[in-house]
Amino acid sequence: MTTEHLDAGTVRIVVTDSGLGGLSVLAELERQLNEIHIFQNAELIFFNAVYSKDLGYNEMKSSEEKASIFNKALYVMEENYNPDIILIACNTLSVVYPMTQFSEQSETEVKGIVEAGVELFLERLRGEKNSSIILFGTPTTIDSGLHKSLLVENGIDEHRIINQSCPMLESEIQDDPKSEKVYDLIQRFVSEADKRGVNKNEKIYAGFCCTHYGYSSDIFMRVMRSEFGGNVKILNPNNRMVESLMKENIETYKDSTISVEVVSQVEIYEHEKQALSKILKSNAPLTVAAIENYKHKPGLFKK
Template identity: 25%
Template sequence: MQQAIAVLDSGVGGLTVVKEVMRQLPHEKVIYFGDTARSPYGPRPPIEVRHFTRQIVDYLLQFNPKMIVIACNTATAVAIEDIRARVSIPVVGVISPGARAAIKMTRSGMIGVIGTDGTIRSQAYESALKQISPDIQVYSEACPLLAPFVERGLFSTESAHTIVEQSLNSLKEKPIDCLILGCTHYPFLMDSISRVMGPEVNLISSAEETARDISTILSQRGMQSQSYEMPIHQFFCSGAPPVFRQIAESWLKEYIPFMPVVWQVPTII
């Protein structure tokens, strides 16, 4: 049986990473878990996010994955080292890849970061950016309304643009040339964010760089899939399967030739 890459998120946001993994690594199987019953993670205390992340990882380990991808910025910020200490397989997060992508892109050294309350409060992006380039100027803004809006499947509506405009109002005035989308839900709102911030601000999603990290680790460790058949991916969520299915099909249909199978998994408490 083909070993899978296990991807987890607080909800549907990690599908943005899955989409890029499927594009770059089309022969790798993905098992995805979205904790839709307990989303969003941003307002929750770090100890609770770590607890939830452990539970999901324990659930995913039954499938014997070869790698775990924490495709949630909040969980990456507060739980990745804990998970790395608990498992023997590679664990990849989304913050370091996003920071590297922004460093490559910026010309002025002025970088904006938007994320959940938990991610911004952790200062994980500022730390990752300054570790690479200490002179970088970072402007951070918590946008707690955006991820719940995506979870409800409303990211293509005009209301989404209004919420984005309200959330980014103060950041528009900052002298940034790059904006890190520090929540994997935010690429669903890419068009609205781009309209608000203007063409002079490059938007950075960690998904592409994270997929490159995954590819590099698999290659270095000789863990790439040897199958030339298209894999059968698996999707799990902890609540509201119809909404999850609708969003997953809408986002991934260009990259997968089948209808995602979503199981109703009992909420893990």
């Protein structure tokens, strides 16, 4: 996206996710826009694309069902907000997006986070030849094999890549990113990855393929070091997604105005708001305020 087609430096960006992990991308977008005034006016909208608390995308039975529901959410984003760009700050939905009718018919620019993640992972794996990567993600993301196939297509030996599915981890992190349950799940998934043949004599990267996981990065690091030793590093694509967007725009303004809105069909519980606000408050006060005062809109989009 460039500023050439925007009216007087005004932009409206919708960030969407199948939950609240993408709020970290929204927060980083706010932070960077405050530092580099590439727009005079930036309207940031977070659209929670979860259909119901009882039916997450990773619990749906088929790819067709996931695509159908996300497709309806995308059209509501377009119709209600007329965005200049939609950022899919969710690996699960980025995998689902090409299956939607919206991807074929809409002229709205859409960017998924998978590309940002693969770019980051490639950069590090190419820079450190004696290294391997564990790709941690939801069942939908890992079962698609998309990250691994893109890495292999770009010259990374498949034996350096371990896919590790983490069922329900994103849900537990959203409930409480520092809980014992989250710690136990991370310990379990790291141990499962180890059994797949991690080479402990070389550098090991933990590639986050879910935007929620950054909220629990300290637990991941603790468990990884316990399992593999000190030569480990976490790769979180959330910030890279924002950096890629910022690099596309070179014009700057003396001042800028930023507004932030959070919209959700499902209720965001008080303990979820408090946990996320505690993590994001230092860098993104507008995002935190928008979380606290989010717009709860039951029936926002249909199944």
